[in-house]
Amino acid sequence: GQQVMQIPQYQHVQEGEDFTTYCNSSTTLSNIQWYKQRPGGHPVFLIQLVKSGEVKKQKRLTFQFGEAKKNSSLHITATQTTDVGTYFCAGSSSNTGKLIFGQGTTLQVKP
Amino acid sequence: DTAVSQTPKYLVTQMGNDKSIKCEQNLGHDTMYWYKQDSKKFLKIMFSYNNKELIINETVPNRFSPKSPDKAHLNLHINSLELGDSAVYFCASSQDYRADTQYFGPGTRLTVL
Numbered sequence: 001g002q003q004v005m006q007i008p009q010y011q012h013v014q015e016g017e018d019f020t021t022y023c024n025s026s027t028t029l030s031n032i033q034w035y036k037q038r039p040g041g042h043p044v045f046l047i048q049l050v051k052s053g054e055v056k057k058q059k060r061l062t063f064q065f066g067e068a069k070k071n072s073s074l075h076i077t078a079t080q081t082t083d084v085g086t087y088f089c090a091g092s093s094s095n096t097g098k099l100i101f102g103q104g105t106t107l108q109v110k111p
Numbered sequence: 112d113t114a115v116s117q118t119p120k121y122l123v124t125q126m127g128n129d130k131s132i133k134c135e136q137n138l139g140h141d142t143m144y145w146y147k148q149d150s151k152k153f154l155k156i157m158f159s160y161n162n163k164e165l166i167i168n169e170t171v172p173n174r175f176s177p178k179s180p181d182k183a184h185l186n187l188h189i190n191s192l193e194l195g196d197s198a199v200y201f202c203a204s205s206q207d208y209r210a211d212t213q214y215f216g217p218g219t220r221l222t223v224l
Contacts, residue, residue: 033212042201042215043154086152090213098167099213101154 002027004091006102014110019076021105023089030092032065032072033099038085046074046087079109114138115216117202123222124192131188132219134202142166143185144203144213145177154201160185161208192223 003026013019023032031050035043047056049065049072056063062075072089086104115136124130136143144167145157159167160179174190185202199218205211 037152042218043203043213045212045214048212088154098156098159100156104152104154106152 002091002093002100004089004100004102006089006105008105009103010106010108012108012110013079015081016078019079019083019107021074021087021089021107023072023074023091023102025070025091025100027070027093029069032069032092033090034063034072034074035088035090035101036085037088037104041085043088076107079107081109081111083107084109115202115204115214117200117216117219119219120217121220121222123224125224126192126194128192129188129190130192130221131186132200132202132221134185134187134216136183136202136204136214136216138204138214140204140206140214141182142205142208142211143179143182144205145185145187146201146203146215148199148201148218150198158185158187159208166208189221192221194223197221197223 005024033048034046037043047063052069053067054065060077064073086106088104089102090099092099118133142161144159146154148154157171158177162182163179176188179185199220201218202216203213205213
């Protein structure tokens with residue numbers, strides 16, 4: 001079945017350092033979504049990418065969708081303590097309409 | 112005005128008991144979901160309903176039975192609870208079933224003793 005792999009599982013950075021999490025799918029995706037879950041909270045939608053090679057920015061966050069629509073990345077520039085949490089990618093193949101979540105990357109930021 | 116709400120927030124119970132979790136969304140969405148998040152934060156879809164009709168039914172023990180009385184509500188009943196059922200259960204909703212943006216509830220932390 002369709003699998004979505006996400007690395008790394010954990011990342012500890014010093015405040016001000018950059019952070020990147022990577023997402024790879026075993027199948028071509030129709031779209032990819034990113035969610036953030038704060039400690040003790042619930043996943044909150046960040047963004048959706050649909051087009052091959054698409055790049056979107058939200059302030060210090062940059063999201064990319066690969067040319068083959070099988071991988072994606074989230075890059076945070078100059079991390080802040082408010083960036084702490086678990087970041088999930090979630091992909092869908094056009095024939096299922098079902099979102100498959102990656103395992104998540106938990107980011108810790110040391111002040 | 113909570114968009115997706117769940118009750119209870121915490122549930123502690125003994126093995127073998129039967130319990131229910133309720134979910135309601137006031138977003139006017141057609142599709143609702145149940146997810147299980149284990150201790151390693153892995154989010155796995157369990158069920159999905161679109162306009163009260165079951166459309167996704169993953170490999171979940173039949174002790175778990177979802178019920179959707181209307182498209183704004185999706186409840187989860189669990190029979191004969193086991194230790195391995197301990198997890199956080201999230202309800203979510205989306206505009207429609209086509210893997211649209213999902214809005215998650217606050218979660219129900221179930222602990223089976």
